Amino acid sequence: MSKLIMFHGRECPHCKAMMPLVDKLEKEEKVAFERLEIWHEEKNADLMRSYRPDIAPKCGGQLRTPTFFNPETKDVLCGEVPYDKLKDWALKQ
Amino acid sequence: MKKFWRCFVCNDIHYGFKPPEVCPTCLVKNAYVEISSAEAQKISGWTQTIMTREEFRQAIEKFAEKNEFRVCPDQAKVEMLFDGVFSNEQNHGLKYCPCRLLCKDFAEDLKLVCPCNFIIHETYKGKEDGECWCGLFVRRKK
Numbered sequence: 528m529s530k531l532i533m534f535h536g537r538e539c540p541h542c543k544a545m546m547p548l549v550d551k552l553e554k555e556e557k558v559a560f561e562r563l564e565i566w567h568e569e570k571n572a573d574l575m576r577s578y579r580p581d582i583a584p585k586c587g588g589q590l591r592t593p594t595f596f597n598p599e600t601k602d603v604l605c606g607e608v609p610y611d612k613l614k615d616w617a618l619k620q
Numbered sequence: 621m622k623k624f625w626r627c628f629v630c631n632d633i634h635y636g637f638k639p640p641e642v643c644p645t646c647l648v649k650n651a652y653v654e655i656s657s658a659e660a661q662k663i664s665g666w667t668q669t670i671m672t673r674e675e676f677r678q679a680i681e682k683f684a685e686k687n688e689f690r691v692c693p694d695q696a697k698v699e700m701l702f703d704g705v706f707s708n709e710q711n712h713g714l715k716y717c718p719c720r721l722l723c724k725d726f727a728e729d730l731k732l733v734c735p736c737n738f739i740i741h742e743t744y745k746g747k748e749d750g751e752c753w754c755g756l757f758v759r760r761k762k
Contacts (some may be wrong), residue, residue, distance in 0.1 A: 538704025538718040540697045540755060565721050566708060575721055587742055588723035589732075591753060 529620045533560040534575045534594040537567055541607035542593045548610045558617045565592065624660035625652040633660050646760050676715075680735060680756070689744075689757045701756050705734050719754040 533549060535542035546550070554596055559565055563571035575582070582594055586605035595604040595613065597620045604616040625639035626632070630646040639652030655663075671679070677691075677698075678689045684690050692698055704718025716722060721727045731737065738744050738752030744759065751758040 534721075536704065536718050538700050538707065540700050541719060543700070566704065566711075566718060572721055576723060579723060580659075587753070591721060592719050592721070 528600065529597050529599045531558060531560045531617060531620060532596045533562045534565050534590075534592055534596065535562060536573070536592045537564055539592045544607050545593050545613070548613055552609060552614055552617060556614065556618060558620075560595070560617075624653045624655050624657055626659070626663065627651045628653055631663055633664050647648070676702065676705070683735060684757060689739075689750075689759050692751070692755055692758050694755075697755060701734075701754055703710065717754050 533542075533545075535545075550563070553559055563574065565572045565575050575594070577597060579590060579597070581601040582596060582603050582605070583589055585603040586594060591605055593606065595616060596602070601619060601620065602616075604613065608616075622636050625634040625636070627634075627643045627646065627648070629648045629651050630643060632643055632645045633655075634640055634652060634713055639654075642649050643651045680691055705715045705756040707715070708718060712722065714730075714731070716732045717734050717736060721730050722732065734754075735757065736752065738757060741753060743753050744750035744757075747759070748762075749759065
């Protein structure tokens with residue numbers, strides 16, 4: 528299982544909405560997300576920026592939150608999505 | 621490149637490629653002269669006040685008033701976004717969208733200042749239930 532990242536913002540309502548779904552997924556399946564806050568932790572922001580060429584084309588040309596990212600495969604899932612979509616994405620990693 | 625312009629009658633400041641033909645404040649024609657950014661900053665800075673949350677709320681309500689979109693009716697969501705917008709202004713200099721991230725290219729990052737030009741975004745354009753990426757502005761129901 529690859530290491531997965533969730534880039535999120537503390538004051539981003541979509542990220543807040545996704546948190547319980549990520550909790551549920553981690554409980555139900557063998558997946559774990561490293562949750563990195565990007566507006567108050569500069570090193571996390573720098574890390575997300577370093578993946579801009581991989582993330583931006585799949586997120587409307589920008590760096591947006593929440594972004595689910597696999598640093599090994601560079602696969603990206605962007606935005607507030609239904610549980611099943613998040614689950615399908617995470618399980619194919 | 622955009623420049624600063626000053627109305628020689630009422631000292632209105634304009635930032636853009638061209639000056640307005642008619643000053644929107646004093647209505648004098650051909651009144652604008654090019655000035656430096658330092659001059660513009662001094663002129664606009666001396667009356668500058670800090671915008672409170674309430675003032676920002678009123679500003680965006682007024683902005684949305686005659687548009688096809690409105691401020692999101694979910695108060696809790698709006699408050700959370702305001703927390704982010706104001707914290708970003710304090711920590712990063714401008715009211716950047718709390719649901720995106722600076723790329724450290726100032727011209728690009730200006731596109732993240734709230735309200736952004738969300739009407740061209742795929743989350744809004746052509747969508748009946750369109751909204752800006754963060755959800756602060758939502759399309760009015762027909």
